[in-house]
Amino acid sequence: MVKEIKWLENHVLKEDTPEWEQIRRKGLYQAIRIAAEFPNIDFSLAYYGFMEYIWRTRFYVVFVKGLDRAYFEIWKWVTGQQMCFRDALHEVYNENLIPSRQHTLKAELQQPGGFLQLERQFHRCTEGISKEVPDWIAQELISQEVRFKRALPKTYAQYARKKLKVAEAIGLIPKAKA
Structure with missing residues (x-):
């Protein structure tokens, strides 16, 4: 389902706009059509999976997406021009190299000690x-480091897989065949 509705990633921050309800409805209908292809997935499971996807994708867009590129561009200035982090951050911000992260870079530059602690994370x-x-x-x-350090919240499916592995390990259910 995630591969099929990936297009929603570009719209998840439009929640308070008039077009959001139409976009959300279109994505939900698509998720339900995908789920209908599987006999053991009912409407409510498809709905909750879709809502979890929206929540997780929103988290990704706000806190992770583009951050690796921003750090990479800052790294190029720090290593190539022998700049300190703050000067490199200022250059990346001024050149608008990562438009999706401009608000993050600006917030960091406006605070004397670094509001978002980007330097420490960098x-x-x-x-x-x-x-x-x-x-x-x-x-x-x-x-890789950004994905590791900024781990996304676990999904219900990941939680269920973990519980199934525990149940297998303690002998409650038979081991799954590979």
């Missing part, structure tokens, strides 16, 4: 990546 995500590392590898390493 150093955690770029630790050990020297300027000798090719850009594409550095970008991938930073992306």
